Amino acid sequence: MQETPFCLRVGHLLPYSMSDSNTTDFTNPSTFILLGIPGLEVVHVWISIPFCTMYVIAVFGNFIILFIMKREPSLHGPMYYFLCMLAVTDLVVSMSTLPKMLNIFWVSSREIDFSTCLTQMYFIHCFTAMESGIFVAMALDRYVAICDPLRHSTILTNSLVAKIGLAVVLRGIMLRLPHPILARWWPYCRTNIIPQTYCEHMAVVNLARTDIRISSYYDLFVVFSVIGLDVFFIVVSYIQILRAIFILPTKKAWHKTFGTCISHLCVILAFYIPALFSFLTHHFGHNVPLHFHVLIANVYLLVPPMLNPIIYGVRTKQIRDRLLQIFTYKGT
Template sequence: MQETPFCLRVGHLPPYSMSDSNTTDFTNPFTFILLGIPGLEGAHVWLSIPFCAMYAIAILGNSTILFIVKREPSLHGPMYYFLCMLAVTDLVLSTSILPKTLSIFWFNSREIDFSACLIQLYFIHCFSAMESGIFVAMALDRYVAICDPLRHSTLLANPIVAKIGLAVVLRGGMLALPYPFLARRWPYCTTNIIPQSYCEHMAVVKLACVDIRISNYYGLFVVFSVIGLDVSSIVMSYTLILRAIFKLPTKDARLKTLGTCGSHLCVILAFYIPSVFSFLTHRFGHNVPLHFHVLMANVYLLVPPMLNPIIYGVRTKEIQDRLLQLFTYKGT
């Protein structure tokens, strides 16, 4: 009789049994099992309420931003083009995880096709990198608008904005492309249970029964190159911006100029702080409770898409005015 190999590639996996989750065989050749938030299974229905509310606010808010900018020719400028890119990115990010997460919470629908898992994985990492790149582009726009306002329309003309947007999209797409290919090539054995509510790169490849240092090193490279380079660029831009602001002659001018940057800084902090925390706990936070780590991993992808349109809607007078005009017009 021919001996069965210990490690089996996805596509040749024996049936799944819940008898022992640590030595689980696979349910079918192309399926992973998402646990949702381990340790908080009894609270899944209650957790779905804030999750669903955040998703609804993200959809409504970002769609409103896109509608207002498209409808108002006076908002067709670099700042608002980048804001529209951010809105689209937020819509894709939240939609890539929330429907499946809610199906786990509401219907206990834990299975996810292996190919669908890799697609979700790619979209999460691709659009996260894109969002970080958009923040750099927005910081560049604020720098030019404050430090060299007379040349703003020349330096950030529409063709240049389009090239910046294309570069952001291509960078995100190319950097995330190796993730699903690396995950697909590893052999998986013993378990197909992912202790999260969505398919994150390290959560998936940790199930492989071979040395996954290539995946780990590439993930570190992407995080440090994207976050390190982007945060450094943003810090440099705002250092120059603050120097220019404090050279303004009056206090009112300084406060008004600072106010135009406040919304951008709030959005940046809302994105980078949870993402860095989630990254560090995934690799080094072995003493962090699993349910807390999974909650933070969801916060990192759900809270910024919800907050971004609220922050920009509250802090950007032009959007406020157009929104009020829209409601006033509908009310008359």
């Protein structure tokens, strides 16, 4: 039995007054309407304050990471190359989403061009897939550095790091490419209103007035093949890392290494937990309040780009020392 189109299921939740152009049948709408956070429109300005703060920290922090990496030759190593890749993905994700969110919150600029919406959707999902792959690569780097430190430089050569980086990028590009292609293909429903702050894949295709099982099943395949496999490899890596930590000879070394691993795990959990919640809610959690779902979907895109430069930058001694040198020099 074909599922009722999402636009009809949530129509009673949408406070936005639709114009006649938004209520006619169309194959490809010229624009979509992003509602923001449905049910919380009266506090959009207040919600924008932490969102804007996280955006500024994310952009400033990741640019600082890239600047320090470029200026400091001693940081040209596997872990730092992966950290640069992570900073770039965080910048792309932040800049693809936050400016439009703030327009919605501040000036109620809700319209987004159909092609722009699909482009935003592709960039978000493509680069979050890349970010997941980078976390696996960083877990591998930590595994080799802790479990086989004497061979770290011979195992993770620049050539291997480049191949891993290329594989991560190509995987994200290829696996997410069908999303905008399928989304452009579907005929759409009597509304072009998206109850979101950005063009999320399932939120867009659920507006289609046809059977979207291809998109839904492919989304399930991508998430389980990307997040499922990545989480598995990360868990295996950190199990081995923790086993190696517990046999360290001194408590000082144990606490230092364990503290670094815990901070890395916190960043990884901040990325995967909201991502999985948002994904499962789209497919199975129809009883979850819409405003709560949208807030978690925003946390998934906002918090990791803010946390990554703080955790990896502040807790990495070489980066912290170099940053202090820059500010000390400017202050003298």
